[in-house]
Amino acid sequence: MKFAICQELFENWDWERQCRFIAETGYQGIEVAPFTLAPRITEVSRDRRAELRKQAEDQGLRIIGLHWLLAKTTGLHLTSPDPAVRLETARYLVELGQACADLGGTLMVFGSPGQRNLPNGTSREEGLDRAAEVFRLSLPALAERGVEICLEPLTPKETNFINTCAEGIELIDRVGQPNFSLHQDVKAMLSEADPIPELIARHASRVGHFHVNDSNLLGPGMGPTDFVPIFRALLETKYAGWVSVEPFDYSPGAEKIARDSLRYMRETLARVA
Numbered sequence: 001m002k003f004a005i006c007q008e009l010f011e012n013w014d015w016e017r018q019c020r021f022i023a024e025t026g027y028q029g030i031e032v033a034p035f036t037l038a039p040r041i042t043e044v045s046r047d048r049r050a051e052l053r054k055q056a057e058d059q060g061l062r063i064i065g066l067h068w069l070l071a072k073t074t075g076l077h078l079t080s081p082d083p084a085v086r087l088e089t090a091r092y093l094v095e096l097g098q099a100c101a102d103l104g105g106t107l108m109v110f111g112s113p114g115q116r117n118l119p120n121g122t123s124r125e126e127g128l129d130r131a132a133e134v135f136r137l138s139l140p141a142l143a144e145r146g147v148e149i150c151l152e153p154l155t156p157k158e159t160n161f162i163n164t165c166a167e168g169i170e171l172i173d174r175v176g177q178p179n180f181s182l183h184q185d186v187k188a189m190l191s192e193a194d195p196i197p198e199l200i201a202r203h204a205s206r207v208g209h210f211h212v213n214d215s216n217l218l219g220p221g222m223g224p225t226d227f228v229p230i231f232r233a234l235l236e237t238k239y240a241g242w243v244s245v246e247p248f249d250y251s252p253g254a255e256k257i258a259r260d261s262l263r264y265m266r267e268t269l270a271r272v273a
Helices: 015-025 046-058 083-103 124-144 165-175 196-202 228-236 254-272
Strands: 002-006 029-032 062-066 107-110 148-151 180-185 207-212 242-245
Touching: 002 254, 015 029, 015 046, 015 254, 029 242, 046 062, 046 083, 062 083, 083 107, 083 124, 107 207, 124 148, 124 165, 148 165, 148 207, 165 180, 196 228, 228 254, 242 254
Parallel strands: 002 029, 002 242, 029 062, 062 107, 107 148, 148 180, 180 207, 207 242
Antiparallel strands: none
């Protein structure tokens, strides 16, 4: 099991300091939120991408991919009734994929709740059709660069579109592209009716990436969720991908969250291995 951390936690740190601390703490990977690099990923030059990648690799880190893909952007929306907006969204996903590959990453987590909410008057079926169109337009170009999109179900508090793993699989199957997989997130799965270990086992063959966090929005081990059965399920299903820490409450401080989360995950893994 490989451990990474989402770096928006360190947004106010310079990139080299982020990489040095994350590596020294013991993580193997770093997951990038594009808005921490520039308002639009197209503003990050190929030379700058190469520099960011080298600085991470010099610390022994791998940039595994991107998440929060459409956060803090304007004019982009997955289920918009406007075909021009959907086309621009697909084009931007391709740009993100190019940047992801340039940085050395292979995956992009599509969460972006605000940019996928069903607009007023849009039915669920219309939303599925529009989202499928956007992904079909973008995924082939991403495949050429070795990048996949991992679709992230989110809680009903966050979005009204794709709230369960089953709904995520429904859209993935509708799109029908090999580089389109399911992303599982502990906080999000806590809102489902079935226990997380059951969801892990049921969808094991479709999962491309995994985020760990807790219902209190802190890192693993910093809230009430017991990760022993979760990590046991990942081991039993032979999950071989990355496990990334993605907190949303930064109040304890970046250093404490990063260190405590990794220590807890290592201790938990030792208990179930």
